[in-house]
Amino acid sequence: MPKPAYHILVCTNKRPPGHPRGSCGENDAEAVLEKISTGIEEKMLFGKAITSTSSCLGPCSVGPIVVVYPDGVWYHKVKVEDVDEILDSHIGQGKKVDRLEIPDAMWG
Amino acid sequence: MPKPAYHILVCTNKRPPGHPRGSCGENDAEAVLEKISTGIEEKMLFGKAITSTSSCLGPCSVGPIVVVYPDGVWYHKVKVEDVDEILDSHIGQGKKVDRLEIPDAMWG
Numbered sequence: 001m002p003k004p005a006y007h008i009l010v011c012t013n014k015r016p017p018g019h020p021r022g023s024c025g026e027n028d029a030e031a032v033l034e035k036i037s038t039g040i041e042e043k044m045l046f047g048k049a050i051t052s053t054s055s056c057l058g059p060c061s062v063g064p065i066v067v068v069y070p071d072g073v074w075y076h077k078v079k080v081e082d083v084d085e086i087l088d089s090h091i092g093q094g095k096k097v098d099r100l101e102i103p104d105a106m107w108g
Numbered sequence: 109m110p111k112p113a114y115h116i117l118v119c120t121n122k123r124p125p126g127h128p129r130g131s132c133g134e135n136d137a138e139a140v141l142e143k144i145s146t147g148i149e150e151k152m153l154f155g156k157a158i159t160s161t162s163s164c165l166g167p168c169s170v171g172p173i174v175v176v177y178p179d180g181v182w183y184h185k186v187k188v189e190d191v192d193e194i195l196d197s198h199i200g201q202g203k204k205v206d207r208l209e210i211p212d213a214m215w216g
Contacts, residue, residue, distance in 0.1 A: 001166050003215040055161040069177040107111040
């Protein structure tokens with residue numbers, strides 16, 4: 001495989017229901033990952049982008065968290081319906097999706 | 109938490125013993141992850157670097173694979189004994205560890 005230009009990480013960490021921290025896995029992260037994975041194929045982005053799961057990335061309360069490297073853009077509350085925009089805009093055109101990015105103020 | 113400057117991904121995917129593709133998990137990736145995790149604390153890199161596991165990244169036969177973002181440096185055959193150098197040189201000083209990097213020729 002060629003070295004990928006983009007790497008899309010999806011936290012799929014799952015905590016038990018009712019856990020005070022919540023988790024990305026509880027909020028459909030697996031479905032988001034599946035949509036990204038099939039989207040990469042359907043949009044012919046294979047070779048340009050890869051996706052993989054990640055263990056806990058920290059901001060569990062605003063998951064699912066999706067991080068796009070090398071840009072270091074952290075997306076939060078990502079839904080299956082957001083995936084096409086991330087792939088078309090960010091991966092396809094190099095334009096991050098501002099409305100999904102974790103606001104600067106949320107970083108401690 | 110502050111937005112981390114570095115994100116160290118460790119593939120910990122595990123295939124059954126004897127599987128033809130091999131796997132990072134079969135080659136002590138969990139121990140490498142543990143060493144990175146404790147190293148971040150011991151070297152006071154908390155806040156500068158985070159580490160997380162990843163699912164399969166592709167080059168299984170030369171695992172364990174460790175990727176440092178945002179630099180996009182892919183390390184292969186990483187041993188526990190290599191971790192101090194990665195943390196001290198790459199994370200601490202911004203100098204990647206050339207001897208551990210996947211050679212360009214290995215990318216298809």
